[in-house]
Amino acid sequence: MQHMPRFLAALCVALLASRAFAFSLEDVAREAAALAARPHQVPATEARLAALSYDEYRAVRFKPEQALWREAGLPFQVHFFPLGRGNVRPLRLHEVVQGEVRPLAVPASSLRNDGTATGLPVAGAAGWRAHFPLNDPSRSDELIVFLGASYFRAVGAGLHYGLSARGLAIDTVGGNSGEEFPAFTAFWLERPAPGARELKFLALLESPRATGAYEFVVRPGVTTTVDVRARIHLRAPVAMLGVAPLTSMFLSGETQPAASDYRPEVHDSDGLQIALGNGTAGAVGGEWLWRPLVNPRGVFVTSFAATSPRGFGLMQRDRAFASYEDLETRYDRRPSAWVEPLGDWGAGRVQLLQFGTPDETHDNIGAWWAPDRLPEPGGAPLELAWRVHFGGEGLARPPGAWVAQSRRGHGYRDEKLPREPEQHQYHVDFVGPMLAGLGADQVRASVSGNANVRALRAIAQPNAVTGGWRVTIDFQRIDPKQAVELRAYLQAGVRTLSETWAYAMPPE
Numbered sequence: 001m002q003h004m005p006r007f008l009a010a011l012c013v014a015l016l017a018s019r020a021f022a023f024s025l026e027d028v029a030r031e032a033a034a035l036a037a038r039p040h041q042v043p044a045t046e047a048r049l050a051a052l053s054y055d056e057y058r059a060v061r062f063k064p065e066q067a068l069w070r071e072a073g074l075p076f077q078v079h080f081f082p083l084g085r086g087n088v089r090p091l092r093l094h095e096v097v098q099g100e101v102r103p104l105a106v107p108a109s110s111l112r113n114d115g116t117a118t119g120l121p122v123a124g125a126a127g128w129r130a131h132f133p134l135n136d137p138s139r140s141d142e143l144i145v146f147l148g149a150s151y152f153r154a155v156g157a158g159l160h161y162g163l164s165a166r167g168l169a170i171d172t173v174g175g176n177s178g179e180e181f182p183a184f185t186a187f188w189l190e191r192p193a194p195g196a197r198e199l200k201f202l203a204l205l206e207s208p209r210a211t212g213a214y215e216f217v218v219r220p221g222v223t224t225t226v227d228v229r230a231r232i233h234l235r236a237p238v239a240m241l242g243v244a245p246l247t248s249m250f251l252s253g254e255t256q257p258a259a260s261d262y263r264p265e266v267h268d269s270d271g272l273q274i275a276l277g278n279g280t281a282g283a284v285g286g287e288w289l290w291r292p293l294v295n296p297r298g299v300f301v302t303s304f305a306a307t308s309p310r311g312f313g314l315m316q317r318d319r320a321f322a323s324y325e326d327l328e329t330r331y332d333r334r335p336s337a338w339v340e341p342l343g344d345w346g347a348g349r350v351q352l353l354q355f356g357t358p359d360e361t362h363d364n365i366g367a368w369w370a371p372d373r374l375p376e377p378g379g380a381p382l383e384l385a386w387r388v389h390f391g392g393e394g395l396a397r398p399p400g401a402w403v404a405q406s407r408r409g410h411g412y413r414d415e416k417l418p419r420e421p422e423q424h425q426y427h428v429d430f431v432g433p434m435l436a437g438l439g440a441d442q443v444r445a446s447v448s449g450n451a452n453v454r455a456l457r458a459i460a461q462p463n464a465v466t467g468g469w470r471v472t473i474d475f476q477r478i479d480p481k482q483a484v485e486l487r488a489y490l491q492a493g494v495r496t497l498s499e500t501w502a503y504a505m506p507p508e
Contacts, residue, residue, distance in 0.1 A: 022098075022099025022100075023096050023099055023100070023101045023188060023202075024202075025202060025213055025214075025215040025229060025231070027202075028186075028188070028202045028203070028204055028213035028214070028215075029213035029231045029381075031204060031213070032204060032205070032211040032212055032213040032231065032233055032381075033211075033233055033381070035204075035206060035211045035233075036210075036211040036233035036234070036235050036378070037378070039235075040206065040207065040208040040209075040235065042089075043089065045088040045089055046083075046088065046122075048119070049083050049084045049085075049088045049122070050084075050085065050086075050088045052084045052085050052117065052120075054085070055115065056084070056115055056117040056120070057082070057084040057085045058115075059113055059114045059115025059116075059117065059120075060082040060084065060111055060112070060113050060114075060115070060120050060121045061082075061111065061112055061114060062079045062080050062081065062082065062110060062111055062112075063110055063111065063112055064079065066109075066110040067079050067131070068095070068104070068189070069191065069192070073194070074191070074192050074193075074194060074196070075132060075133065075192065075194075075195065075196055075197070076130050076131070076132050076143075076192050076196065076199045077130070077131045077132075077140055078128050078129070078130055078131075078189060079128065079129050079131065080106045080110070080125035080127070080128050081125060081126045081127040081128065081129070081147050082111050082120075082121055082122075082125070082126065083122060083124050083125070083126045084120075084126070086148065087126035087127060087147060087148055088126070089126070089183070089185065090124035090125065090126070091124075091125050091126065091127070091128075091184075091185065091186065091187060092185060092186035092187070092204075093105070093106065093125060093128075093186070093187055093189070094186070094187065094188045094189065095188075095189050095190075095191055096188050096189065096190045096191065096201075096202075097191045098191075101188065104189070105123070106123060106124055106125040107123050108121045108122055108123045126147060126148075127145065127146050127147030127148065128145070128146055128147075128187070129142055129143075129144065129145035129146070129147075130142075130143050130144050130145075130199055130218065131143060132199075132220045134155070134156075134157050134220050134224075135157050135158060141155075142155070142161075143155065143199075143218065143220050143224065144199075144218055144224070144226070145161070146184060146187070146203075148183075149166070149181040149182065149183045149184075150166045150167030150168055150181070150182050150183055150184050150205055151164045151165070151166050151247070152164065152165055152166070152167075152226075153165070154218070154224050154226055154335070154388075154390040155224060155335055155390055156220075156221060156222050156223045156224045156335060156390050156391045156392060157220075157221065157222045157224075158222075158333065158392065159333050159334065159335045159390070159391075159392055160329075160330050160333045160334060160335075161334075161335075162248070162268040162269075162316065162331075162334030162335050163246060163247060163248035163249070163268045163269055163314055163334065163335070163337055163363075164246070164247045164248075164363070165226070165244070165245070165246055165247075165337060165388050166242075166245040166246070166247060167182060167184060167203070167205050167212065167214060167228075167230070168182045168205060168207075168210065168212060168230070168232060168241065168242065168243070168245070169240075169241070169242030169245040169366070169368050170182060170207060170209060170210060170238050170240070170241060170242070171238055171239050171240055172240065172242055172245070172351075172353060172366060172368070173240060173301050173351065173353055174239040174240045175238070175239040175240065176239070180207050180208060180209060180210075180238075181207065182205050182206065182207035182210055182212070183205065183206060183207065184203045184204065184205055184214070185204055185205070185206050186203065186204040187201055187202070187203050187204075188201060188202040188203075189201045190202075197219060197220070198217055198218060198219045199216075199217070199218045200215075200216065200217050200218075201215075201216050202214065202215050202216070203216065205232075208235065208236070209234060209235050209236040209237075209238055210232060210233065210234055210235060210238070210241075211232075211233045211235065212230055212231060212232040212233065212381075213230070213231045214228060214229065214230050215227075215228070215229040215230075216228055222391065222392075223389050223390065223391030223392075223395060224389075224390045224391070225387055225388065225389050225390075226387065226388045226390070227342070227385070227386075227387050228244070228385060228386050228387070228388065229383075229384075229385045230243075230382075230383070230384055230385070231381040231382070231383050232375065232381055232382045232383075232384075233375065233381045234374070234375050234376070234377040234378075234379075235377060235378075236377050237377055238374065240351075240370050241370065241371065241374055241382070242351070242366075242368030242369070242370060243345075243368060243369040243370070243371060243382075243384055243386075244339045244368060244369055244384075244386045244388065245366060245367070245368035246313065246314045246337050246339070246366065246367045246368065247363045247365065247366050248267075248268045248269040248293075248314045248363060248365040248366075248367075249267060249268045249269075249357070249360055249362065249363045249364060249365060250267040250268070250269060250270070250293040250294070250295055250354070250357075250364065250365050251266040251267060251295055251357060251359065251360045252265060252266045252267070252295065253265045253266075253267055253270055253292070253293065254270075254292070254318075254405055254406055254407045254408070255292055255294065255406055255407060255408040255426070255503075256294055256295055256408070262325065263324055263325050263326050264322075264323055264324065264325060265318065265323050265324055265331070266324070266326070266331065266360050267293065267316075267331060268314075268316065268331065268334045268365075269293060269314040269315060269316050269334075269336070269365060270292065270293055270315065270316055270317055270318055271290050271291055271292045271293055271314075271315055271317060271403075272289075272290075272291040272293065272312065272313070272314060272315075272350075272352050272367055273288070273289065273290055273291075273311075273312065273313050273314075273315045273338070273396065273398070273499075274288070274289040274291075274304055274306070274309065274311070274312045274350050275287075275288050275289075275309065275310035275311045275312070275396075275398070276288070276289065276304070276306050276309055276310065277308075277309075277310060286310060287499075287500060288398035288399075288402070288499035288500065289304065289499060289500050289502045290398075290402065290403045290499050290500065290501055290502065291352060291502045291503065291504060292403075292406045292501075292503055293314075293354060293365055294354055294504070294505070294506055295354070295356060295357060295364065296354055296355065296356055296506035297356050297506070297508065298355065298356060298506075298507075299353070299354075299355045299356075300353075300354045300355065300483070300504070300506040300507075301351065301352070301353050301354075302351075302352050302483075302485075302504050303349040303350065303351040303352065303370070304349060304350045304502075305347075305348075305349045306347075306348065306349060306350060307346065307347045307348075308341075308344050308345060308346065309341060309345060309348075309350065309369070310340070310341070311338055311339055311340045311341065311396060312338075312339055312350045312367060312369065313336060313337050313338035313339055313367075313389075313395075313396060314336065314337055314365065314367050315336040315337075315338070315395070315396075316331070316334050316335065316336045316392075317336070317402075317403075317404070318332070318405070319332050319392065319393050320332060329360075333392070335390040335391060335392060336389075336390070336391060336392065336395045336396075337388055337389065337390055338388070338389040338391070338395055338396040339369070339386050339387070339388055339389075340386060340387045340388075340389065340396075341369075341384075341385075341386050342385040342386055342387055343384070343385055345369065345371065345384060346371065346372070346373065347371070347372045347373075348369055348370050348371040348372050349369075349370050349372075350367065350368075350369055350370075351366075351367065351368055351369075351370050352365075352366070352367050353365065353366040353367070354506070371384075398432075398498075398499040399434075400432055400433070400434035400496070400497055400498055400499070401430045401431060401432030401433070401434045401435050401468065401469075401490060401497050401498035401499070402430065402431065402432055402498065402499050403428055403429065403430060403498075403499065403501050404429045404430065404431045404466060404468065405428075405429045406426060406427070406428050406429075406501065406503065407426065407427045407428075408424070408425070408426050408427075409425065410425050420455075420476055421476075422476050422477040422478070422480060423474070423475075423476055424474070424475055424476070424477060424484075424505075425472065425473065425474045425475075426472070426473045426486070426503065427470060427471070427472050427473075428470065428471045428472075428473065428488060428501050429463060429466060429468055429469070429470050429471075430468050430469050430470075430471065430490055430497075430498045430501075431463075431466050431467065431468035432468065432497075432498065434497045434498065435467070435468050435469055435490070435497060435498075436467070438492060438497075440461070440462055442492050442493075443460055443462075443469055443490055443491070443492055443497065444460055444490070444491055444492075445458045445459070445460035445469075445471040445488055445489070445490060445491075446487075446488065446489055446490075446491050447471070447473055447486070447487065447488045448486070448487050448488075449475060449484065449485065449486050449487075450483075450484065450485040450486075451478075452477060452478050452479055452482045452483065452484050452485075453475050453476070453477065453478070453484055453486065454475070454476050454478055455474075455475060455476045456473070456474070456475040457473070457474045457475070458471055458472065458473050458474070458488065459471070459472045460490065469490060471488050471490070471501075473486060473488060477505070480507065480508045481507050481508065482507050483504060483505060483506055483507050484504070484505035485502070485503070485504050485505075486501070486502070486503045486504075486505075487500055487501065487502050487503075488500070488501045488503075489501065
């Protein structure tokens with residue numbers, strides 16, 4: 001038997017050792033656990049950076065020629081955001097090369113100042129964004145951005161930035177001391193291989209009552225996916241944890257048009273979609289729900305209890321430019337975001353937060369998964385994984401049939417006839433393959449309401465224009481100060497044909 005040369009044996013040992021001790025989520029998890037055992041500390045920041053005006057901060061830009069991995073000609077490139085205004089805490093940044101961690105600095109020389117403020121730029125980064133040839137092989141486009149707390153946004157091909165995802169939400173509703181905003185404070189960016197089609201990185205999350213270790217895998221495409229693995233520790237009790245939270249904006253839409261706006265609709269998302277039950281998202285079976293969004297006068301929170309949900313998301317279903325008529329914002333190109341659990345999430349609820357906004361510059365919509373069982377402070381972490389899909393037309397479309405539009409209001413009414421107080425009417429259009437070839441005598445609408453509804457009536461009729469069906473719902477609201485909840489879906493005999501339109505009218 002021949003013996004392996006000594007130098008080759010040493011090389012094999014070194015390679016095995018490097019693989020065994022390559023930097024991974026476990027390393028970040030150890031740091032998160034150690035931090036959770038200590039009181040939260042906020043590092044000192046420069047007051048002058050926080051005091052920058054909007055124009056002063058916007059004048060400081062990262063130099064594209066200084067992008068990480070640009071000189072190596074790799075498919076992904078990373079640009080950094082300067083410190084200033086609401087983003088004054090410098091990130092701890094690292095590059096991971098073949099399992100080895102290397103500190104990553106953002107010197108002041110990599111930034112330029114196009115304004116007149118003195119003393120700028122300064123070294124350090126408040127956030128970062130990755131570029132990739134998403135739409136054109138000859139040009140790199142913005143793909144995903146991390147800036148502010150634990151917020152991140154991503155796009156699929158042909159789309160513009162819109163709604164945001166977050167790493168974690170704490171006491172967004174239900175807490176006594178207000179919402180807490182955990183922040184990603186450190187990142188480890190893994191250098192991609194030449195020709196790579198995915199970007200991997202790790203992140204450390206911190207807040208006064210929580211810490212977390214996160215692993216991300218971003219895969220660009222027509223639908224860009226972001227895989228997330230999280231281990232979350234609690235320093236102190238919380239009333240609510242929001243897992244895989246999404247944040248969006250709804251100002252006006254089909255059920256709530258704005259009388260003084262030339263644009264028919266103004267929103268980043270038009271509804272909350274949920275897939276309940278066991279199995280994989282997209283499979284036939286289980287209940288699919290569609291809750292159209294509203295812009296209420298106050299705060300309006302609703303929730304859906306579920307065990308092992310198949311997915312939820314804030315969706316932009318309406319893709320017609322004529323629905324928005326906005327040449328600048330292009331709401332028709334804003335992505336939907338669909339959260340697909342990876343593994344069994346157990347029992348909990350999908351919560352939807354909606355509150356009033358006077359204009360489109362404020363995000364007023366939030367959705368997340370709130371698990372029933374929370375980790376104990378100082379105990380074992382909560383471990384969950386999910387995939388966020390950022391995409392356009394047809395993303396996570398329900399099987400069978402789905403809601404194409406919801407409109408509120410009456411048509412012609414003879415003013416001579418008496419009108420009941422608080423009489424309301426909705427018109428819901430369903431479309432989809434399950435409705436093809438069905439006659440008028442085969443389809444019926446199943447409609448129900450909560451205790452604040454009376455005199456509920458519904459009519460289902462074929463829609464020759466869409467090839468689907470329209471359900472007209474008429475009812476009386478008993479108490480305007482209480483919410484109304486309505487449910488409607490299509491049936492043929494005992495067979496369910498469509499998702500459930502689950503509308504909630506906020507109190508006035």
